[in-house]
Amino acid sequence: GAGVSQSPSNKVTEKGKDVELRCDPISGHTALYWYRQSLGQGLEFLIYFQGNSAPDKSGLPSDRFSAERTGGSVSTLTIQRTQQEDSAVYLCASSLTGNTEAFFGQGTRLTVV
Amino acid sequence: SQQGEEDPQALSIQEGENATMNCSYKTSINNLQWYRQNSGRGLVHLILIRSNEREKHSGRLRVTLDTSKKSSSLLITASRAADTASYFCATDAGSNYQLIWGAGTKLIIKP
Numbered sequence: 599g600a601g602v603s604q605s606p607s608n609k610v611t612e613k614g615k616d617v618e619l620r621c622d623p624i625s626g627h628t629a630l631y632w633y634r635q636s637l638g639q640g641l642e643f644l645i646y647f648q649g650n651s652a653p654d655k656s657g658l659p660s661d662r663f664s665a666e667r668t669g670g671s672v673s674t675l676t677i678q679r680t681q682q683e684d685s686a687v688y689l690c691a692s693s694l695t696g697n698t699e700a701f702f703g704q705g706t707r708l709t710v711v
Numbered sequence: 712s713q714q715g716e717e718d719p720q721a722l723s724i725q726e727g728e729n730a731t732m733n734c735s736y737k738t739s740i741n742n743l744q745w746y747r748q749n750s751g752r753g754l755v756h757l758i759l760i761r762s763n764e765r766e767k768h769s770g771r772l773r774v775t776l777d778t779s780k781k782s783s784s785l786l787i788t789a790s791r792a793a794d795t796a797s798y799f800c801a802t803d804a805g806s807n808y809q810l811i812w813g814a815g816t817k818l819i820i821k822p
Contacts (some may be wrong), residue, residue: 602753618746628779640814641747641754648807695801697741700810701810702753 604690604703611680611710619675619706623692629668631677631700633689636710647673648696680710717800717813724819730787732816734800735780741803743776744810745785748797757785757798790820 603622611617623630632644643657647667660662662680667673677684687707691700716735724730734743742761746754760767760776760783767774773786787794797817801810 614780629808641812642804643812644806646809647805648809651807654809656805671810687752691754694807696805697810699744699756700746700801702755704753 602690602692602701602703604635604688604706606642606706607704608707609709611708613682613710614619614679617680617708619677619688619690619708621673621690621692621703623671623690624672624701626692627692627701628670629693629696629700630673631679631691631693632665632673634686635689635705636686642686644675644688646696658678677708682710683709684708685710717798717816719816720814721817721819721822723819724790726790726792728790730790730794730818732785732818734813735782736800736802736804736811736813737781737788737793740778740805741808742758743783743787744797744801745772745774745783746797746801749795749813754771754799772810777800790818792820792822794818795820 605620629648630647633641645665646654662678680704687705689705691702693700718733726755744759745757748754758769771788776783788802799815800813804811
């Protein structure tokens, strides 16, 4: 595709349910980032995938959060047993290497009710 | 974790004036990038400056980098209402070239 694609664009879920957020990066990009952003706030780093290296998961806020990147391409961020404080916009970005221009998707707005 | 700090946190100026935002960081870098975000969605890349560069221009944007002070500034000249957005800096100071982000500056251009 022409850019980074995220789905769904909006998700409303009940507290306690699990959700999966998907990111399709730009083909050939080895680096993939997940961020979380609350209204009016900065980017909160969640996880970083770079090629075949072990992902940097240091930003995941709890063990309810996990992410995988299959075949070095599509990535899925899973939040188990969602809580209201998980409500935010989840942004995915990819870049050719880790420190070149990052291309962002439009994000998934998650609302936990 | 974020190592960048940006100031000011918010800036409100009249249309036509120049806007300057600053970014400071803590460790050595290979490059520093500036991004813009409208409406809380995806960020858009504006400009990348390498550690061996001191100044870079792109249209109405001028970026400077002072590696001795570990700081960068973004100047937007002749501001327009459409420049209203949040601006973020990012450095590649993380392990494996991971981007590390500042907290952002909210810029409001008043007509």
